Amino acid sequence: MADEGREATPTSVRLREGPLEVRTMYTLETREDTIRIPAEYIRRGRRLEDHIDELAHDAFECRFDENENFTLLTFDHEAVGRGKIIHGDGAIYQNVRFKALVFTMENNEVVDGAVSEVSEYGAFVRIGPMEALLHKSQILDEPIQVNLGIKRIEGSQSGRNLGEGSFVRSRIVSKSINHNDPRSSKIGLNCKMDGLGSFEWIGEED
Incomplete structure (x- = not known):
C-alpha cells in the first residue's frame, strides 16, 4: 500500500520522552490500493463506480495496515485506470x-x-479507537489494591488511585497486533515513570 500524501489533523496529541514533541494521533492520508469486485456485483447491472464505495469500506476500514496503523474510515474513493480480470476468477481487480x-x-x-x-x-485504557491494558504491576512502585466493588485501583501507601473515567498518561511498552482480528490485539502500558500516571498525580508533582 503506497502513501501518496499525508496531512496532519489536530484531533489529539501525544508526547515523547526527552525534548517535547507534539504528534497527532490521527492523520489524513491519500492512499492507493486494490479492491476485488466479485462477478455477482457486475451482474447486478449497475455501473462499476456504484460498487466502489461499498467494497472499499469493507476492504480497508477498521483494519491494521502493514505498518500496524489502524484505518478508521475511508472516503472520496476513485477508480484508477482499468480493472483487471484474472483467468479463472471472474472478478475485477480495480x-x-x-x-x-x-x-x-x-x-x-x-x-x-x-x-x-x-x-x-x-485498568483498561481507551486510547483513540483502541483499548490497552495498564496492568496493576505497572501502575505504582508500591503494593496495589483492586476494589472491584467501587471500580478503583489504589496504592496501599500513597493512597493514589485510578477509577473508571480517570485520565491517565502512560507509555506504550508492548504491542501485539492481530491483523485478522483487530479487536483481539493486545497493547501494554506502563505509568511508573516520573511524569506519568493519573493527571491528578502529575498535577501534584508540578
Missing part, C-alpha cells in the same frame, strides 16, 4: 485512490487516555 483517516501509535510512545474499565488485572 485500483482505487482514496482518503483515509488513520490512527497511529508506536512502542515507547507516551499517550493520554481514559480508564474505561477496572478489572482484577488492572
Whole structure:
C-alpha cells in the first residue's frame, strides 16, 4: 500500500520522552490500493463506480495496515485506470485512490487516555479507537489494591488511585497486533515513570 500524501489533523496529541514533541494521533492520508469486485456485483447491472464505495469500506476500514496503523474510515474513493480480470476468477481487480483517516501509535510512545474499565488485572485504557491494558504491576512502585466493588485501583501507601473515567498518561511498552482480528490485539502500558500516571498525580508533582 503506497502513501501518496499525508496531512496532519489536530484531533489529539501525544508526547515523547526527552525534548517535547507534539504528534497527532490521527492523520489524513491519500492512499492507493486494490479492491476485488466479485462477478455477482457486475451482474447486478449497475455501473462499476456504484460498487466502489461499498467494497472499499469493507476492504480497508477498521483494519491494521502493514505498518500496524489502524484505518478508521475511508472516503472520496476513485477508480484508477482499468480493472483487471484474472483467468479463472471472474472478478475485477480495480485500483482505487482514496482518503483515509488513520490512527497511529508506536512502542515507547507516551499517550493520554481514559480508564474505561477496572478489572482484577488492572485498568483498561481507551486510547483513540483502541483499548490497552495498564496492568496493576505497572501502575505504582508500591503494593496495589483492586476494589472491584467501587471500580478503583489504589496504592496501599500513597493512597493514589485510578477509577473508571480517570485520565491517565502512560507509555506504550508492548504491542501485539492481530491483523485478522483487530479487536483481539493486545497493547501494554506502563505509568511508573516520573511524569506519568493519573493527571491528578502529575498535577501534584508540578
